Amino acid sequence: MRFGLILSEAFTGLRRNASMVISVILVTFVSLTFVGAAMLMQMQIGKMQSYWADRAQVAVSMCATVSDVDTCTTGQAATQEQIDAVTAKLDGDALAPLIRDYTYATSEQVFENAKGLLPDDIIGVVTADQFNATFSINLVDQNQSDVIIEAFSGQAGVEEVTNQMQYLEPLFQALTVATYVAVGIAGLMLIAAVLLIATTIRLSAFARRRELGIMRLVGASNRFIQTPFIVEGVLAALIGSALASVAVWAIVGVGVNQYLRDRIGFITSWVGVGDVAFVIPVIVVIGVILAALSASFAIRRWLRA
Numbered sequence: 367m368r369f370g371l372i373l374s375e376a377f378t379g380l381r382r383n384a385s386m387v388i389s390v391i392l393v394t395f396v397s398l399t400f401v402g403a404a405m406l407m408q409m410q411i412g413k414m415q416s417y418w419a420d421r422a423q424v425a426v427s428m429c430a431t432v433s434d435v436d437t438c439t440t441g442q443a444a445t446q447e448q449i450d451a452v453t454a455k456l457d458g459d460a461l462a463p464l465i466r467d468y469t470y471a472t473s474e475q476v477f478e479n480a481k482g483l484l485p486d487d488i489i490g491v492v493t494a495d496q497f498n499a500t501f502s503i504n505l506v507d508q509n510q511s512d513v514i515i516e517a518f519s520g521q522a523g524v525e526e527v528t529n530q531m532q533y534l535e536p537l538f539q540a541l542t543v544a545t546y547v548a549v550g551i552a553g554l555m556l557i558a559a560v561l562l563i564a565t566t567i568r569l570s571a572f573a574r575r576r577e578l579g580i581m582r583l584v585g586a587s588n589r590f591i592q593t594p595f596i597v598e599g600v601l602a603a604l605i606g607s608a609l610a611s612v613a614v615w616a617i618v619g620v621g622v623n624q625y626l627r628d629r630i631g632f633i634t635s636w637v638g639v640g641d642v643a644f645v646i647p648v649i650v651v652i653g654v655i656l657a658a659l660s661a662s663f664a665i666r667r668w669l670r671a
Contacts, residue, residue, distance in 0.1 A: 386566040394606025397555030398649040402614035404548035413635040422530040427498035433525045448523025468503040564664035599661030607653035611646045
């Protein structure tokens with residue numbers, strides 16, 4: 367089978383159906399860009415979860431003078447005995463294997479830290495004993511946070527036990543939903559691309575029906591007849607994939623590195639060039655495989671007609 371002849375036939379088909387081919391390229395470009403963006407978003411979520419899971423702490427907040435829960439005495443902060451009881455439990459054999467380390471901040475230290483965050487008019491009317499002395503616990507495995515919460519919930523002198531990861535879960539959930547939306551849009555666009563490729567191939571075959579009839583009469587095999595049409599679809603998809611690859615690179619190179627990285631300080635781990643190097647081959651392969659299968663199915667049905 368002559369490769370030059372196959373390419374010549376494929377380019378002839380592309381020229382004859384230029385408007386449809388451009389539509390295929392654009393739809394493939396948009397759909398694969400959504401696929402790449404969804405992959406990058408999921409990678410970013412994974413990086414953020416991994417980063418914060420290693421740094422998120424469980425906070426055991428001791429009673430302050432303004433605390434109003436059953437474990438606290440109204441108007442009285444946690445006593446030294448209650449603080450020592452929490453310390454003893456943290457150092458005990460039962461919880462020690464779960465805890466990497468912990469720190470203790472007195473109400474005065476928490477108050478001093480709050481001065482830099484609260485407005486001056488509020489700082490002027492509050493006192494240190496209104497702030498919770500806090501144990502900040504780093505766990506060996508963040509998934510074991512429920513054990514710590516259960517161990518100290520309801521203990522005398524403890525107002526609240528919180529897992530800092532719970533404040534980030536809504537963000538992760540929102541990003542996950544955005545990923546699903548991107549995947550859904552990408553799926554619809556890929557379906558449109560497949561249908562467009564099939565239509566383009568069938569139109570190309572119809573325009574060359576006389577040539578194909580002569581080829582069949584002289585004994586050309588179906589494979590020989592089909593291959594130029596498959597190449598035609600693959601070439602259009604490759605162009606769309608190349609454009610999508612450039613868009614994915616721009617999302618990271620420009621959108622992330624030059625814009626988001628400097629404006630969103632609490633995210634310290636971003637997707638990078640290595641992630642793009644993984645995503646681009648995937649979207650190219652998806653585009654080529656879908657185009658080849660769609661073109662093959664379309665021309666095979668036409669040849670049977």
